[in-house]
Amino acid sequence: xxxxxxxxxxxxxxxxxxxxxxxxxxxxxxxxxxxxxxxxxxxxxxxxxxxxxxxxxxxxxxxxxxxxxxxxxxxxxxxxxxxxxxxxxxxxxxxxxxxxxxxxxxxxxxxxxxxxxxxxxxxxxxxxxxxxxxxxxxxxxxxxxxxxxxxxxxxxxxxxxxxxxxxxxxxxxxxxxxxxxxxxxxxxxxxxxxxxxxxxxxxxxxxxxxxxxxxxxxxxxxxxxxxxxxxxxxxxxxxxxxxxxxxxxxxxxxxxxxxxxxxxxxxxxxxxxxxxxxxxxxxxxxxxxxxxxxxxxxxxxxxxxxxxxxxx
Numbered sequence: 001x002x003x004x005x006x007x008x009x010x011x012x013x014x015x016x017x018x019x020x021x022x023x024x025x026x027x028x029x030x031x032x033x034x035x036x037x038x039x040x041x042x043x044x045x046x047x048x049x050x051x052x053x054x055x056x057x058x059x060x061x062x063x064x065x066x067x068x069x070x071x072x073x074x075x076x077x078x079x080x081x082x083x084x085x086x087x088x089x090x091x092x093x094x095x096x097x098x099x100x101x102x103x104x105x106x107x108x109x110x111x112x113x114x115x116x117x118x119x120x121x122x123x124x125x126x127x128x129x130x131x132x133x134x135x136x137x138x139x140x141x142x143x144x145x146x147x148x149x150x151x152x153x154x155x156x157x158x159x160x161x162x163x164x165x166x167x168x169x170x171x172x173x174x175x176x177x178x179x180x181x182x183x184x185x186x187x188x189x190x191x192x193x194x195x196x197x198x199x200x201x202x203x204x205x206x207x208x209x210x211x212x213x214x215x216x217x218x219x220x221x222x223x224x225x226x227x228x229x230x231x232x233x234x235x236x237x238x239x240x241x242x243x244x245x246x247x248x249x250x251x252x253x254x255x256x257x258x259x260x261x262x263x264x265x266x267x268x269x270x271x272x273x274x275x276x277x278x279x280x281x282x283x284x285x286x287x288x289x290x291x292x293x294x295x296x297x298x299x300x301x302x303x304x305x306x307x308x309x310x311x312x
Contacts (some may be wrong), residue, residue, distance in 0.1 A: 002246035012208035013235040013242070015056040022029075023203045023231075025196045028046050028055055031187045035063055035160070036156070039126070043184030044147055046158045049133075049167050053232025056162050057130060062098030068111050071123050078130040080139075087142045091127060126158045133163035134193040137175055144179040192228030194280050195220065200231065201238060218255035221284045222296050226262050226274060228281070236271070237261055257294060263299050 003011060012021070024032065031048055038046035050056050064074060075094030088107040092099060097114055101107040118125045129135070129143075149156055161167065168188070171180045192200055198220050201213035215223070219241065227233035240261045245253045265271035274297060277285065289295050 001152050002242045005208050005246045006214060006242065009209035011205040011239070012210060013239040015235055015239075017055075017061055019058060019062045021204050021207050022058055022062055023200045025192055025200070027189060028059065031189055032059055032062065032221065034185050034187045037060065038160070038185035039063075039068070039158065041184075042155045043158065043185045044155060045161065045179070046185040047153075047161045047163075047167065047171070047183050048187055048189065049163055049165055051191070051230060052164060053193070053230045054189040055231045056189060060128060060130065060160070060162055069124065070128075071188075073118060073123055073125050075125075075127045076130070076132060077128070080129055080134045087139050087146070093129065093145065095125075108146075111146070115149050119154065119156040124158070125198055126160065128160045128162065130162045131164075132161040133165075133167040135170075137173055138171060140170060140176055140179055144182065147182060158261060191230065192224075192234075192286055193222045193228075193229060197224040197227070197229050197234060200234060204235075204238075213252070214245075215253045215258075216255070218288060218292060219253050219258040220257045221288055222255055222262065225277070225281050225284050226299075228274065228278075233272070237265070240265070255288075259294075259296065259299050266299065 009128060009161075014021075022028075024273065031273075035046060035048065037043075048056055068074065073095065074193065075091060077090050077094050086103055086104065086107070088111060092107060092111060092114075095114065099107065099110045101110050113174075115125055127146075143159060143161075147157060147159060150166065165188070166272075171183070198217075201215055201220055205212045205214055215238070222239045223234055223241075227237055231232070237258065239259050241253045244257050244261055245251075248257075250257065261270075266273055277297070285296055
């Protein structure tokens with residue numbers, strides 16, 4: 001809709017993970033480094049956690065697209081859930097292994113032969129489980145048993161678990177202590193800071209072929225405050241702000257546009273409202289209040305009477 005108007009080659013703020021738009025903040029770069037370290041050092045289990053929309057899946061896709069050696073075979077399970085069923089069936093399916101095995105013991109033997117054969121042929125084998133927080137404790141314990149498969153005391157399978165913070169709570173359970181003790185690499189992604197949010201927005205605008213200055217500083221500050229620096233929420237607010245800007249024939253997106261978008265999102269009841277602002281959000285809110293005369297946390301109360309205060 002707005003691509004031609006703003007000179008984009010493609011939409012800059014899609015919600016689907018796209019490594020082409022990967023912005024490596026300090027923490028995302030560290031997470032990627034930790035994942036690479038885990039793979040290169042043959043860590044048995046690596047764990048990456050973060051809130052919904054923090055960029056975990058994008059990092060995994062970056063690993064799959066660029067950071068794996070040729071002699072690597074990867075199995076990906078991306079739809080784990082509480083009623084997961086027999087884990088071995090899912091693992092075999094992830095590696096495209098067909099079998100007529102009727103029970104767990106037989107399926108375990110098939111998997112073991114597959115892994116040892118890969119090892120014998122100098123093939124590394126990696127199993128990635130996304131949304132791992134949806135797995136129950138019993139299924140996670142099965143993962144530990146799978147990780148027991150070794151050849152001459154050498155590692156034949158590496159596991160990467162990716163999930164929301166609830167995954168950490170699961171791994172801290174007493175009955176999963178043996179699995180937790182096998183975790184060699186772990187990293188928790190948090191929301192971007194204000195400066196990182198600004199860089200993230202400008203990065204995506206540039207990658208899409210547009211002008212990095214489309215959003216003014218007040219607009220980006222409000223986006224940071226209400227998104228908490230979570231990339232997916234940033235994308236949502238930026239995308240809708242561009243739609244509104246296009247509809248009003250605006251070359252630049254200002255604070256008024258963004259606040260209108262946020263107000264609409266909050267009134268819908270799905271977009272999360274800021275409940276506990278951190279110190280940086282509080283500073284951003286205070287600065288905008290001083291310079292623009294409006295409290296961006298009280299956006300639901302912002303009406304036409306305040307419009308003149310928001311113009312840049």
